Amino acid sequence: MTGNHSMFLFYFSITLAIASSAFYHFVAKSTPSTVNFTVSLLVTYAIAFVVTLFGFIFLPARNGVLAEIRQLNWASIGLAIGVVGIEFGFLLMYRSGWNLGIAAVIVTVAASLILVPVAIFVFKDKISWVNILGILVCLVGLVMLNWKR
Numbered sequence: 001m002t003g004n005h006s007m008f009l010f011y012f013s014i015t016l017a018i019a020s021s022a023f024y025h026f027v028a029k030s031t032p033s034t035v036n037f038t039v040s041l042l043v044t045y046a047i048a049f050v051v052t053l054f055g056f057i058f059l060p061a062r063n064g065v066l067a068e069i070r071q072l073n074w075a076s077i078g079l080a081i082g083v084v085g086i087e088f089g090f091l092l093m094y095r096s097g098w099n100l101g102i103a104a105v106i107v108t109v110a111a112s113l114i115l116v117p118v119a120i121f122v123f124k125d126k127i128s129w130v131n132i133l134g135i136l137v138c139l140v141g142l143v144m145l146n147w148k149r
Helices: 003-030 037-058 065-070 074-095 100-121 129-145
Strands: none
Touching (some): 074 100, 100 129
């Protein structure tokens, strides 16, 4: 991979994740509160399936879909369970009155804090003193976000 290509991917990937996350929360908060959760997610995942199929145009399975499926492990099942949990969780949060700006930040920061020990002990990620200071700032931010006025 060339330097320009990997640099493009580096910035494109974070931009896509940020833009998609912001769009996701806007849409989740806009989902009618009267619709059944299961029906809402069923339609969401049906459309996501079709959109994902279009991904083959840009990222074809060179060895065939079945060969790719054989390479999968437990992570695909775990990801599916996690995604459905996120969807139900945010739909419930927004229906129960959580503020759009606060809910997403609290969940993201709290989940990130939970993942720090996993990153260190399971994936052997290195953490610096600056990272630890940032984590402490996040903890203070969580307290401030939940502070009763």
